[in-house]
Amino acid sequence: MEKEIYLGLKKVFDQSLEAALITVISVLGSTPRKSGAKMLVFPDGTAIGTIGGGCGEAEARREAFSVIDSYTPIRHSLNMTADIAQEEGMVCGGVMELFIDYLGPQSDREQINLRKDYLSALENNRNPLLVTVIEATAEGLLGRKLFIKNNGDIFGDLGLEKLNRAAIDSAKISLGRSQPLLISLDSEFKQCETSVTKAAFRLLIEPPATVVELLILGAGHIAVPLAAMAKMVGYEVTVVDDRPSFANSARFSTCDTIICDDFERAIEAITINPQTYIVIITRGHRHDKICLRKVIDQPAAYIGMIGSRKRVKAIKADLEEEGVSSESLEKLYSPIGLKIGAETPEEIAVSILSQLINVQKRTIES
Structure with a gap:
C-alpha cells in the first residue's frame, strides 16, 4: 500500500472520519493506473492518491460521494475507451473496474x-x-x-x-x-x-x-539507464543522491521520485517493504557503507551493492565490527548483477535489471 494512502486511512480511523476508498481491481486495455491503485475521497471533495486523473477520475469521485451518502460499497466499471477518451481529451483508453468502499462511523x-x-x-x-x-x-x-x-x-x-x-x-x-x-x-x-x-x-x-519499487541509491552514470529501463518493465523508481547536479529531473525524467538529500536522512524517510528492490551504486566506499547499514535489516526483496569483491568484503567486515549480524549481510547481492560481461554503464544496468527480474520471478514461483 502506498504510504500516503496508509497515512490517510490512519487519519480516517484515528479521527472517526467518513471517506470512500477507491481500489482498481482489474484493467482492460490502456489505463493510467494498474490493479491495486487506490484513491481516498472525503465528503468535502479532497482526495489522497490518484487512479489516473482526467474525467475518469472525476466519474470515480462522483461514485465515491454516492457511496459515502449511502454507507454502501459498490463495484463500478469505468469506461475510458478510445472514443470517450478523444471526446473528453483523455490520453488513455481502456476499462478500469473499481471497488469503492465506505469508511466511517456507519460501518460495522x-x-x-x-x-x-x-x-x-x-x-x-x-x-x-x-x-x-x-x-x-x-x-x-x-x-x-x-x-x-x-x-x-x-x-x-x-x-x-x-x-x-x-x-x-x-x-x-x-x-x-x-x-x-x-x-x-x-x-x-x-x-x-x-x-x-x-x-x-x-x-x-x-x-x-501492490507496487514493485526500485530504490536506486546513487545517481551516477549507471543509475540513468537503470532507472529508465526499470520504468519500462514496470517498477516504481526512486533515485537518491546528495548532489543537485546529479539528482534532478533533467537526468531522470521518467522517475517517479527524485530525492536530493543526505543518504542517511533520505533513507529514514522512505518506507521499505517486501516489494522494494534496493540498488546501492553511490560514488564511493563511505556512502556505500552508510546506505548498506541503513537498509540491510529492512524487509526488502533485494539489496545489491556495486563494487569489487575486495571492497565489498571490507565494507561487510566494517559493519560486522559495528554490530551488524553476518546473517543479515549474507542476503546482500554483490558483486551486483548477472554475469553477462557488462562493461559500459548501459550494459551494467542491463545486468542489474536482469538480476532484479530473476529474483522477483523466483520469489513469485516459490
Whole structure:
C-alpha cells in the first residue's frame, strides 16, 4: 500500500472520519493506473492518491460521494475507451473496474476494528494479505474482509464459514505476488471461470504492497539507464543522491521520485517493504557503507551493492565490527548483477535489471 494512502486511512480511523476508498481491481486495455491503485475521497471533495486523473477520475469521485451518502460499497466499471477518451481529451483508453468502499462511523464496528488491526499489521511489517468480498449473492457480505499475517494468523470473518475457507485457500496462491488477485467462486464455493459459470462470489486478494519499487541509491552514470529501463518493465523508481547536479529531473525524467538529500536522512524517510528492490551504486566506499547499514535489516526483496569483491568484503567486515549480524549481510547481492560481461554503464544496468527480474520471478514461483 502506498504510504500516503496508509497515512490517510490512519487519519480516517484515528479521527472517526467518513471517506470512500477507491481500489482498481482489474484493467482492460490502456489505463493510467494498474490493479491495486487506490484513491481516498472525503465528503468535502479532497482526495489522497490518484487512479489516473482526467474525467475518469472525476466519474470515480462522483461514485465515491454516492457511496459515502449511502454507507454502501459498490463495484463500478469505468469506461475510458478510445472514443470517450478523444471526446473528453483523455490520453488513455481502456476499462478500469473499481471497488469503492465506505469508511466511517456507519460501518460495522467489527469491520472497523478489523481495518485498524490490518493497518497495525502493515505498520509492524507483518505483510498481511487482505481479502475483500466484492460480489456476493448473499445479502450483507459485500465489503466484508479478513486478513492473514505472514505467520499464518487469520483475522476477520467474511460472513460464511465456507467462504472463509475458500478465501484462505485462495490466498495461498497470492503469496509472493505483487499484484491483486481476483477469485470467482460458484454457489458451491469452488473456483470458476465467469465466462462459463456465473459467479456467486468474487473475492479481491491484495498483497501488502501492490507496487514493485526500485530504490536506486546513487545517481551516477549507471543509475540513468537503470532507472529508465526499470520504468519500462514496470517498477516504481526512486533515485537518491546528495548532489543537485546529479539528482534532478533533467537526468531522470521518467522517475517517479527524485530525492536530493543526505543518504542517511533520505533513507529514514522512505518506507521499505517486501516489494522494494534496493540498488546501492553511490560514488564511493563511505556512502556505500552508510546506505548498506541503513537498509540491510529492512524487509526488502533485494539489496545489491556495486563494487569489487575486495571492497565489498571490507565494507561487510566494517559493519560486522559495528554490530551488524553476518546473517543479515549474507542476503546482500554483490558483486551486483548477472554475469553477462557488462562493461559500459548501459550494459551494467542491463545486468542489474536482469538480476532484479530473476529474483522477483523466483520469489513469485516459490
